[in-house]
Amino acid sequence: MEMEIDDTPKPKGEETKGKPIVVILVGAPGSGKSTFCEQVMASSTRPWVRICQDTIGNGKSGTKSQCLKSAASALNDGKSVFIDRCNLDREQRAEFVKLGNPNVDVHAIVLDLPAKLCISRSVKRTGHEGNLQGGKAAAVVNRMLQKKEFPKLSEGFTRITFCQNESDVQAAHNTYSALGPLDTLPNGSFGQKNPDAKIQLGIMRFLKKVEVPANTVSDANSIQSSVSHKNTEEKEPSYKGHDNISSFSGNASKELKEGENLAVCSSGDITKLYSEGGLRCNVIANAANWRLKPGGGGVNAAIFNAAGPALEVATKEQAQSLHPGKAVVVPLPSTSPLFSREGVTHVIHVLGPNMNQHRPNFLNNDYIKGCQILREAYTSLFEGFASIIRTQGKLAKVSNENLDSNPSGAQEVIEGANTKHSPNNDQKSKREHEHDYDRSKKCKGSQDEIGADIPESKIGKVDKNNDKIDGSMTKAWGSWAQALHKIAMHPQTHKDVVLEISDDVVVLNDLYPKARRHLLVLARSEGLDRLSDVSKDHLQLLKTMHNVGLKWVEKFLQEDASLIFRLGYHSVPSMRQLHLHVISQDFDSKNLKNKKHWNSFNTAFFLDSVDVLEEVSSHGKATLRDDESLLSMELRCHRCRSAHPNIPRLKSHISNCQAPFPPSLLQNSRLVLAPCNAGIDP
DNA sequence: GTTCTAGAAC
């Protein structure tokens, strides 16, 4: 991280004697504390003493009180001291901080380097290379890092410098090395990434032109930026540069009325704007996480904490998750303390670009895309705010029609919110408050889309042997993809796997079943390779396939009435020859191994047979979801929709999850279950 | 579709 710090030592000519400093190093073993001290001491003209707990006992490990004593004595001699011990939690630091007084400044240097680096260094240093020792070192470092508490100015430090990488360390080294006996350094907290959210730092890093605020004051009560429309500039939005990160402008702001405030705080306590700042803010924006869950530290945690459980419930009513660039408006129930105490009527959750490489929409340093998403995020936010104003303007007008006019717009908003908090209105307004605006059309023409190479296999190139020319995007089937086609054409020669043969269909168990029961019903028509080949002429065949599937389901349900089935097609199958999947919804199978397996049955990629029948019947073809990204989407439970980080965890979850299926699956006979269970919520 | 495996993540 870049540190924009005014580190020029400030000589104080009037003083004849400089102030000694206590510099408390904060960092895990292997973070480079000792090296830092030694290097500074080697080049500094200031007298330094390094107090190292590891060696203070005649070269051996000593105690904290020995360190304190030594430090006090060095300070008395007018020397500055480095406290070279881990000091990772507040309690560990407290007594060293007390060494400070009006004539002795206390600084912290936080060496917050990657755990991996600390571990490898500590392993090398002790000469215990090898698995066991390495593992132990890792365990020790990890344990320490889990408990770490970053220092805050409120602990009594006059200056804190955060270093997250080698160049930060080098910068800090330069600063302290250049510090002569009479020099002092500016007070404050420097170089800390926003402790609230990794995402925000990610954005800062991503926007290389952006200067990370050098002075990130850690004081929890400070409001770093609270913006009302009165302060916004009437200029066109441009979210590329640093001046746009915390400034808010755009058309939406023009719609705002006097006295209606939207607060967007990048950090600090946005939850006490009224009680501590006297600022009436009816709507607050939250830099949410994609799951729209509490926690994660920082603004998101603060808002959810302050709003109480009511916000979580209200949020879930609006949306389960959020895509980057989107916003969702959540009316805050009047039971929430944030409503009653602060007058906040709405929280707008908004999600910026995803900097987490483990998520499918990882930004991956795509600057242009990042700018688009940021623009979209701000637009969604303001659209959401504007919709609140519009809705409440009407409501307030109605409710205040016969009342004295109220000069305070903010008050109007609060009253309007009160009137609308009847359950019916909440339900009714649900849709109005969703702001998942898809602005992708506007982004068309961006470099990443125009410049994208289309793989040859995606263009209408055709393998004469096994594909036909239809002008659409088709691909050649690999040799491995022919198995079902061969079986459909010559079922008699595959009697070992085939369960049923008719003129129209062949039924077989999936060779690699993804659930306890997983059948394939193959169409026997030559040339009917997949759903995109289907036309109205095939409607009867599709019905036959569906009915054959249902017949087998019935059989399976007689054997095990607890099973629940779904019948459907993959939008883009891997195997040639149109085949209907008949699959039980336990997904209890060792063959279900990866994301693609899961998502091919549990996203829009899977098209329910009933829907296909309806579409082919009415439009003559099925609407395919030919979108590769569906297969790499995050892993979500098909029942409760919870997200899981990997397949093993997902499988462990689904083996226990008894939540009812989502409403969409409960409709239109998409799920098939035993008649005796039909009345029970599956 | 699966298998294999490099390398990332933990």
Add this chain to the structure above:
DNA sequence: GTTCTAGAAC
């Protein structure tokens, strides 16, 4: 070190 994913080959 083990677990897990994702891409290549088939």
